[in-house]
Amino acid sequence: MKKQPLNTFRTSYRLQLHKDFRFQDAKDVVAYLARLGVSHLYLSPIMESMPGSNHGYDGTDPEKISLERGGEAEFIKLIKEVRSSDLEGLILDIVPNHLACNLKNPYWYDVLKNGKASKYWNTFDLKTTDPQKDPIILPVLGKSRLEVLNDGDIKVIKQGQEWQLMVYESLYPLNKAAQNILDAKRPSAKVLKQILESQYYCLEDWRQGSRKINYRRFFDINDLIGIRMEDPKVFSWFHKKTFELMNKHPEIQGLRIDHVDGLTFPRQYLSRLHRKTPHIWVEKILGEKESLPHYWSVLGSTGYEFSNVAARLFVYVPGLLYLDSHYLKNIEDRWHRFHDCVYDSKRQVLQSHFSSELKFITALFYEQVPRLLKKRFTDRHLSQVISEVTAALRVYRTYAQKKEPLQYHWLTEAIAEAEGKHTGDRHAFKWFRQVLEKKGDWPEGLFLAIKRWEQLSGPVMAKGLEDTALYRYCPLLSLNGVGGEPDWLGDAVTEYNSFQRLKHRQFPLSMNTSSTHDTKRSEDVLSRVHVLSELSEQWAHLYEEIVADKSLSKGLERRSIYFIAETVLGAWPMDGKITKDYVKRIQAYAIKASREAKLETSWLEVNTAYENRVKNFIEQILTPNSLEQRELFKKMKKFASVISFYGAFNSLGFLVLKTTSLGVADFYQGCEMWDLSLVDPDNRRPVDYDVRKEALERIQKEFKRSPSRLLIRVTKDWRSGEIKLLMTWRLLQMRNRFANVFLHGEYIPVPVRGKYQQQFVSYLRRYKDQWFWVVLPRFLTRVDHSEEAVRLDVDFFADTKFTLPAHAPRKWENILTKTSYDRETNKLDKMFAGGPVAVLRSL
Known part of the structure; x- marks a missing residue:
């Protein structure tokens, strides 16, 4: 290529x-x-x-x-x-x-039919080496095999010249030996049992089969098999x-x-x-x-790392500290540190979701234990050690090379933490620590065991952190993105500047993403939830009012209420109208989130009664019947309107960061206008491209006539989403015209001084003699900002000064209005030109 x-x-x-x-x-x-x-x-x-x-x-x-x-x-x-x-x-x-291990996959079908004789046997990551003695476990039955047989849900039928096994409504292949038996004998219960026992696969109850499974899965999904x-x-x-x-x-x-x-x-x-x-x-x-x-x-x-570092720029740290304190005080939670929540969640999924993988990997390691040491500890002791180190590891995996030492400080920290928690056999722990700290050049069997462990630690992190802990610990949900850190505290501006400098040296063309098919909430929902950190006391008071209404909160954990209420506010419809579709979306999301948390209900053990209480709670707060509930709804609606307005500033700031920082600006379908989607499948709903096409055509025509008048219109009618579309279009025009600036140019932080210096993030991009200057406002709830239009009320910031390098240009042009700005005048009204952000191009 x-x-x-x-x-x-x-x-x-x-x-x-x-x-x-x-x-x-x-x-x-x-x-x-x-x-x-x-x-x-x-x-x-x-x-x-x-x-x-x-x-x-x-x-x-x-x-x-x-x-x-x-x-x-x-x-x-x-x-x-x-x-x-x-x-x-x-x-x-x-x-x-991975691929689907389903009968629709012809290569998998061939393996099930022919076993090791299949030309695709080595394609799939199977743990069995002899399918006749150790058949491939297929956890596809709803009951035990005997019960399914007795119910008549397993039978043999002939399709053309070939006999097949019908299980429920699915057809499974039968090997050559079974074909010969069925050609010679009439099918009977005895013959059927004999046939089942002679296949290269073994049908199991999905609940029990998952614990015996003998192929590498994608995470804990039985229907997806790893390939070699x-x-x-x-x-x-x-x-x-x-x-x-x-x-x-x-x-x-x-x-x-x-x-x-x-x-x-x-x-x-x-x-x-x-x-x-x-x-x-x-x-x-x-x-x-x-x-x-x-x-x-x-x-x-x-680009998940970009999303997290950029998002934190819009989190008001004093408010976050208040929310952390309020959350821990009011939520009956066993975890006072997020990492403790992650550790416990990973230990839990290791036992409930990955027991077969843990058993397999423990066996690989235990085979390498010297004979004399086996007298001091058993494989059960070693399994406990592996669990503890895996749970303590704060990254997805390490990357061992055959003749290189595993130099990862995360691994050193994980071993130290696990050793501190370890209450089992010290000999097992010492041996495993020595294995991982060995200076490379492992024996082949030991190296294979380490590689298999690396393939387990990733799925355990995904299921333990992403799909469990991030649904359990939620002081501020906008920090709970993919790869997020809900307990983050820090100087977000310094962090972002450091991130950009490091990116310039390492992988400058990494993607800058803000929403994807995998994100837990869209960039616009995220941006609204950030505002809760600015209005922390008002949000805490509203939450307490919800909890105080026992007709609403009875039978629900406070954690669930906290999580749902944050979600409802973040995804509140742009027009403020609560529809049946919106209620159903929130209910479906809340049920998924509750099952992922694995506390009151789960995918493995559904608690229908609790899930019904969750649904009823959502219906009652969004479609209230009593006078008290209607009053509460009014307060929620008003509060949602406020965070929607200020969240729009955050969203547009996020858009500017994505398109003017180092990297490939990545857009998820439909997000060039407002998108209030939640986790999949909610974020895979149809996008109305007719609306977007018409809006873009209208914007481009109006821009030719008068960019300033267009900006006034779209900032006033900000709920339409055309302000986001206008900014996307103009920013992408600049990226196309000045690609070298954004892909290869310097990133230069701009210091801000003045009473409201914390309210701005500013930086320059420079390539040769071409410059761009970005100024983003934030935390606007901290001033008495007008809520009439999404444009910066510059009167509050008269004493704000931006310190540019002495050799930076004097003359600039605002890309949204094409109006000029002289840096020496320091007039913010000219800089922002009636817009929500300032992106200026040197003249």
């Missing part, structure tokens, strides 16, 4: 493809995205996946383009549309870690179609790699992939102060 100039990768726009939004639908928005200023269309997985999949991460055939999404012919038409437009190209999302990407033959087979498309269509210019941490050897995989395409981004959730490995052959990450 031909290497592209790196400044072509300016802006990516993510589209989620599925049966209701196909390649043809994507083709229909290409012209709009080109007019908006997007450089690259960024597609969710395009290969065959499970029928009805709304994401494509459950692939069934990497050799075929999804028919449900339109098939190869329609995909080629989409490429041609991109070619004829002003877009630079496409970025494809691929999933090298470290095998060169598997690598070639899996990527064959993708490489064929890239070679044939130069418009496909980059790849996004899903869940790179699931691979046994990420470094080697990325190096091999880089030889085919140099433009790679990896989905990688980084821990606090963790960076991508410098030796990875990638342009960068998909």
